[in-house]
Amino acid sequence: MVMAEPRRCPIRIGFYDVIRTIGKGNFAVVKLARHRITKTEVAIKIIEKSHLDQSNLKKIYREIQILKLLRHQHIMKLYQVMETSTTIYLVCEYASHGEVFDFITQEERLPEPKARRMFYQVLSAIEYCHKNNVVHRDLKAENLLLDGNDNIKLADFGFGNFFQSGQNLNTWCGSPPYAAPEVFEGKLYEGPQLDVWSLGIVLYVLVCGTFPFDGSNLATLKERVLAGRFRIPYWMSGDCENLIRRMLVVNPKKRLTINQIKKHKWMQTFAVKAEVTMTKSDTTHLTGGHFPEFNEHVLKLMQGMGIGRSKTLESLRKSSYDHLYAIYHLLVDR
Numbered sequence: 001m002v003m004a005e006p007r008r009c010p011i012r013i014g015f016y017d018v019i020r021t022i023g024k025g026n027f028a029v030v031k032l033a034r035h036r037i038t039k040t041e042v043a044i045k046i047i048e049k050s051h052l053d054q055s056n057l058k059k060i061y062r063e064i065q066i067l068k069l070l071r072h073q074h075i076m077k078l079y080q081v082m083e084t085s086t087t088i089y090l091v092c093e094y095a096s097h098g099e100v101f102d103f104i105t106q107e108e109r110l111p112e113p114k115a116r117r118m119f120y121q122v123l124s125a126i127e128y129c130h131k132n133n134v135v136h137r138d139l140k141a142e143n144l145l146l147d148g149n150d151n152i153k154l155a156d157f158g159f160g161n162f163f164q165s166g167q168n169l170n171t172w173c174g175s176p177p178y179a180a181p182e183v184f185e186g187k188l189y190e191g192p193q194l195d196v197w198s199l200g201i202v203l204y205v206l207v208c209g210t211f212p213f214d215g216s217n218l219a220t221l222k223e224r225v226l227a228g229r230f231r232i233p234y235w236m237s238g239d240c241e242n243l244i245r246r247m248l249v250v251n252p253k254k255r256l257t258i259n260q261i262k263k264h265k266w267m268q269t270f271a272v273k274a275e276v277t278m279t280k281s282d283t284t285h286l287t288g289g290h291f292p293e294f295n296e297h298v299l300k301l302m303q304g305m306g307i308g309r310s311k312t313l314e315s316l317r318k319s320s321y322d323h324l325y326a327i328y329h330l331l332v333d334r
């Protein structure tokens, strides 16, 4: 039997050379890949449509719609969408330091200043979502990723949805240790308070390394969540305890709002403000007082590669998420 030739040409998806698999979900595989022209690393979520029923397919298209709407330094960026009759490819930024969850299990728990920096980044991402009428509904340490500078990248809007204040949602979402009492009770809820409860769980997990509510089975967990009682370790600061207690309130109407959390004493330190980073693409380059719509330097670079300026501008203006759109934004963010 002739030995198979070692694969000479790497597996390619569009202009991307696949490097390795970094994650497997129930209907998606995520691959680390590198753009052949810009050499930038990306994470490509590959979804086989044939494995999905109608409702899950709808969730994927809703996730894409949400990712196209949101542009924030602590929310996972979408660069390109490719679709064939069988498969959808979502080209996203690659968070090279992985899950916060793994980070915490390695460190056991975070000192409060470190937890504050991360929590503030998650908070600014969620505040931005709510301002765009989007609720995440699946906030958990596993969905908080870290880039190469340990900055938060909020991922996985699979349970995300649009909300109108006053209009209620009631789908069961998220994972049990992070789920709010009103979700366990199957009550109608308004989106934002649901994310605030999960933020309270996330803050507790960052500082303690364990869950406030746990249980060997769902019934015990539900009982404890509805009772709203949890232990505070002796070494937690009074301010941190106070903030957590005012987020993990059983009655959603009595829970702190995002704005009140931002103003809470525990959140007020100078270091926190300095920490919220602005990525390059967010700071427009001042040129003679007017703010150019697009980055002139990158447009020139692309022209140098033989990519027509008018074609690029058309793709950017239409937010087409095609190859030209991806090359521009990959170069801007590099």
Ligand SMILES: CC1(C)C(=O)N([C@H]2C=Cc3c(O)cccc32)c2nc(Nc3ccccc3)ncc21
Binding pocket: 022, 023, 024, 030, 043, 044, 045, 076, 092, 093, 094, 095, 096, 097, 098, 099, 142, 143, 145, 155, 156
């Ligand atoms: C496209 C996107 C957003 C995505 O879907 N995933 C998957 C894949 C693994 C995984 C997870 O373990 C937790 C959440 C999301 C995911 C991504 N993972 C990363 N980095 C990473 C790096 C080392 C370990 C885990 C994640 N960057 C971007 C993404």
